[in-house]
Amino acid sequence: MKLRKKVTTLMMTSLIFAGTLSYSKALNANDIIQIKGKDRYATASKIAGEMGNYETVILVNADKNQLADGLSASGLAGVLRAPILLVNRDRIPNETQLRIEIAKNIYIIGSESSISKNIENSLKNSQMGGFNVKRIGGKNRFETSNNVAKEILNIKGNIGKVFVANGYKGEADAMSISAVAARDGEPILLTNGNKLDNATSSIIEQPRNIYAIGGSSSISPGLVSHMGAKRISGSNRFSTNNAVINEFYKVKPNSFYLSDGYKLVDALTGGPLASKELSPIVLVNATSNKSVLSGAKRIVSLGGISNDVLNSVANATNR
Secondary structure, three states: OHHHHHHHHHHHHHHHHHHHHHHHOOOOHHHOEEEOOOOHHHHHHHHHHOOOOOOEEEEEEOHHHOOOOHHHHHHHHHHHOOOEEEEOOOOOOHHHHHHHOOOOEEEEEOOOOOOOHHHHHHHHOHHHOOOEEEEEOOOOHHHHHHHHHHHHHHHHOOOOEEEEEEOOOOHHHHHHOHHHHHHHOOOEEEEOOOOOOHHHHHHHOOOOEEEEEOOOOOOOHHHHHHHOOEEEOOOOHHHHHHHHHHHHOOOOOOEEEEEEOOOOHHHHHHHHHHHHOOOOEEEEOOOOOOHHHOOOOEEEEEOOOOHHHHHHHHHHHOO
16 A cells, blocks of 8 residues: 555656646747847848858849749759848848858849849959859749749759749748748749749649649639649638648658748748758748647747747747
């Protein structure tokens, strides 16, 4: 009888200790790592600083929330293990310049209307560093995405999969898949949602797997059928984001990166870093479904996300 009481006491003590240990591991908002600068350029610079050594950087235009060219950059960043940095059309911010100086090679994504010839020439100038500069652009966002995909094909020799998004209203969808595209080194192709141009069609013929990211209002059922694609979507940008994570992270990650669901530039620049750690980008706002974060052990917030949202994120990890 005394032995049974001792065993029971030991079991109760173990349970109480285990409960205390479990509680001590619960995340709170203060445990969330924040990578943010005074603006999007400084945030991108800080993200690049977390990537370790690199020889190549990718420059995209971040003026007035114009991310059309940047939408195509994630797969190339993954192949090159390169950070994505932000510039103005005619100016390189100081925070970006500091990160460029570490590199040897620079890709400019977009035409001269996006990033000026003056910037390109200054980067090539021996007095400014004498970088190896390659521009990948086109007459529009669709041609640019095709040309980026061709560069990925040239580097890798083959393409295993492509991700297709609407180039006009699929920014959130493209950012949801950005970390996956970077992780796998595969291209994001942009369409108008209804048809493919000839260049895109030729690229679509290369891979084994084609994924249409976004609902029927972004990519029509007819186009999905024509491509032989698998649609990954939800009722809104946040549920589409969750669907992407569930599809492409079969083993649930312990680490997640957060981006404001309506300030998508941080998801773009954060994609290469998240991919390096095999972590997804999670789009969040005050009311978004955060159940995908349940059980997370590490959370990194990109850019300015409010404390209220970070508190709700921390609560979601403990459910």
